Amino acid sequence: MSAPYLEVQGLKAAYGDIQVLHGIDFSVAEGQIAVILGANGAGKTTTLRALCAMVSTEGSIKLAGDELAGQRTADIVRRGVAHVPQGRGTFPELSVEENLMAGAFVRSDPEVRADADRWYETFPVLGERRGQTAGSLSGGEQQMLAIARALMLRPSLLLLDEPSLGLAPMITRSLFEQLTAINADAGTTMLVVEQNASLALGVADVAYVLEAGEVALSGPADELAADDNVRRAYLGY
């Protein structure tokens, strides 16, 4: 196995005095989809925020061998890390088109336009509403917009925080199909936090289970899906 694309060691994070992550290790190989499972408050969202320097952290975060810890969010984004935060990932007062352009903020190559058109094709509903403000879209449409906005960066690592939150099951399924397609197509490495464990394990290559700020279990996604404890705790059968 080659060196992992994202390698995290001893990651700690805290909000003020409250320590949320107590030194976690995990890694994702290039082109893989990794999923983080865990109960509410286990530190899943914090893990993603820590990778983007949105909380104060300690420990090492290596992306393709380069240290990200200590860098600022804006610089981490320039290294190709896109983050779709939970729920509010769009700019509500900006139009759909402007949201995509904001997503490509750090790019200056001539292919931005072509990329935007490509995501309008992938998510036709966004193409129909490109002039509308993001705030006027439905919850599902906003989630698609947030993901398209993140993809406009041409990320090498895509962080997704509960992409299925508030979406109808049908839409969730098609969203995950699109994500796997993008992963297969562009080789984008993905790290997904998801409540819908069965769906997430279905598309993921590796999985990590967080408990109270520590990695409790880890392994290939299909092995974890077959693990009795995981099934009982997260899959519900």
Add this chain to the structure above:
Amino acid sequence: MGVLASVLGVFDITLDKLSDGELWLAQFFRGLSDGATYASVALALVMIYKSTGFINFAQGSLALLGVYLAYIFSVEQGLPVAVAVVCAMVASSAVAMLVERVFIRPFPPDHVLPLVIVTLGLLLIIDSAVGIVWGFRTRSLPSMFPSGAPIEWGIAQLTWRTIGNLGTVFAVVGLLYLLLSRTKVGLAFRAVSSNLESARLVGIRVGPTLGFGWALAAAIGTLGGALVVPDLLLEPSIMLRVLIFSLAAAALGGLDSMVGAVIGGLVVGLARNLLVTFLDLSELALATAVAVILVVLLVRPTGLFGSTRVERV
């Protein structure tokens, strides 16, 4: 009826005045001219409110500093007034960026209350600094526009100054619109205003973007001050009144709407001049502004054009 008569008596309403068409027109023009100046400072307030969610009470002070610089450049250094004003706009932007960097950025942007208090502190510091450096003697700053009036109807004059003031404000709004909607820095500014966290996550450097907003607001405020001061005399407390009228204009327009700020400014300017003339309320001019703020906040807190947003304090 007796009560009504005495109320009318208090306000000294005379039918002669009310039926004097020329007076109406004259005050209408003056109102537009004043309104244009309020609109400029209101625009500056709205820019800061939109991007940061708080009201910069030092906005008038930054404009005051700018107008004094314009005075130095024009009257003392002999530059043409328009050039001096542009230089002062650049200089006050630089000061505003410095102020933002040193006094504002160290605070977490979502804690609005300490930031408001800091702007009050800045108001005290800048106003007194102006008093220390330039003293309290009144001075007069010439207008950027020629004197005289191309159009006259009796006492009603549409002066070059009125035309210039209005033209300037509309030009500022037009340029601002282009800057915000057509340029990358404008997109960054609007993204930061809309969603701070996502703005960070697309790689926008939030601090410098807000610094840019402060610079732009200070430049616009300075321009507004340079429009208003020729009508009055320049002294350190002059911008306080302008600030109050501009706050009323911004509140009326909706605090986060640029178009609203301009329309609010014009309405406040008109209302002020008409009330002062026809009701003889010159001492109450400021009170009318307060009444506007009160009524707007009570009846329609989002103003005429503002968007609803969650109160952040």
Add this chain to the structure above:
Amino acid sequence: MRAMGVVAEGSRQHRRRQIIGWVLFALVVALVPFLIADTYSPTIFGNRYTFGLGNLSQAIAFMVAILGLNIATGYSGQLSLGHSFFVGSGAYLTAVLVNEFHWSYLATLGVVVPGLFVFGVLFGLPALRIQGLYLGLLTFAVAAVFPSIIRLDNVADRTGGSNGLLIDSDLEAPTWAPIEKITEWLHAIPGVGSRVPDGLTGRQEEAVYKYFLLVIMALVCFWLVRNILAGRVGRALVAIRDNPLGAAANGVNLATYKTLSLGISAAVGGVAGTMLAMHSGFVGPDEFGFSMAILLIVGLIVGGSGTLHGAVVGGLAIQFVPHWSSQTQTLPGTDVALEGPYGTAILGGLLIIIIFALPGGAAHGFRRLKGRLMPVAPQPPGG
């Protein structure tokens, strides 16, 4: 300094220490006017500074004004940038009642307190719908408008318009007050007594009498406010400030308590106005403009928002910082005279520094220092 031993809260030593503290406080408050009846004026770095009774009395009035602001802003979290309006109204009410109806100063409180309370409640009604920054915006404008209301033609013959009003009633010490006797006793004490003048002039005696009057008024205000805040009302106000939704869910009637807090705040502000009128015997429109409003905010924040001690520190700060600044004729090492606007600039700088470095204000700083020097162990619950 070495920390004293830890004492348990409520223990005999703790109570003894508290009592000693209060006795010392009372002694200082009672002795200071005699010590500075001859204005104390040390020369520091070639500048002559004064510490006189008049300044101290004005500071006491400011303390009460900040106390009032503290109720609305510090305790119940309603950003009021227009407290000067209430202070000014109180001062003018007193002045007019004394001048036109020949009331005594203290009797005017009978109108000022209920009047301003009602006024504050009326003001609080719209404030229920206007919150946070918006309330700050509105009150800021209200503060700026007070002087022009006083100057209105219709009321100018009552209020004196731009000239202000000289109040034609002196506060002469009553004959029963043993001020002269106490001065003589203190003067006889060896050592300290040398600072106390041999006898008081009429004006000095009046100043000492005024000082004690103002101190008593301030103590009553602080005591009443402390009692109000220590009880149900205070808990409700703090709950509203910290978590309005939670407070409402627990049955706190937001509307009642918010208007009540503005009413009390205004009434206390009115008393401060009366005190200022008593102190200077004069009221002028520009004294109560928006600069006073901001000054009171400075005092509130510098002293410590949401604490009673903070109002004391804040009142001293906004009185003496500009006063001493203007007496600095040559700043050491330079030939700069810190006159006029320098004092305001220094206060502005102080405000920002405190927000940066000591967000709890001076009161918070003192408490931490005291906690380190004289630690008190809290009573274990149920113990």
